[in-house]
Amino acid sequence: MFLKLSHLEAALLFAVFTSIVMGIVGRDTDKERLRYGLYCFGCFVAAIFGLSWLMYLGHR
């Protein structure tokens, strides 16, 4: 089985798994964990789109 994902899909998948772990280990209460996990995911998504646009504009 060869899973063919696009760059965006692979990066989003990476962001989901990493955010879950960072949320669990990064804070002390469940509410803080949820907020921190979502914050990390948001940062990943912002970085993905930001760097993608940067590379797109850099190669024009």
Add this chain to the structure above:
Amino acid sequence: MAKSKTTPDSKKGGVPSPDQWFVPVFLAWLVPGGGHFYFKRWNHGGLLLFSVAGMFLFGLMMRGRMFEPSDGSLFDVIVTYGGFLGDLASGLLYFLATWLGYEQPYLASQVADYGTKFLVCAGLLNVLGMVDAYEIAVGEKP
């Protein structure tokens, strides 16, 4: 139950004894989330297991390559040994994959390249889980 296995004395500055943390940290390395299961933190252990195993399995399905230590230039040594340690940090997942014969030659594909990173990062996420289990064991984390 979990609190009875922690020792708040470690907060006073002493070096925690390996008796306190070795078993949960070893379990956390062997099975992702194992350290949290040891402290009966089922939800957190389950989420760690889901994340680490999920990333590892996606890495396999993307035909990621396992690193093998090799000598050569300093850069090669750092990359291959570092990658090997990252793969090894996944614990039982790594041993199962290699024992079951998973071996992937180099593929010129961005998906396989992502897969290689996924395999290493699964190990690195497991290291975070091990550190968390250590902090719980020595009483640094509630």
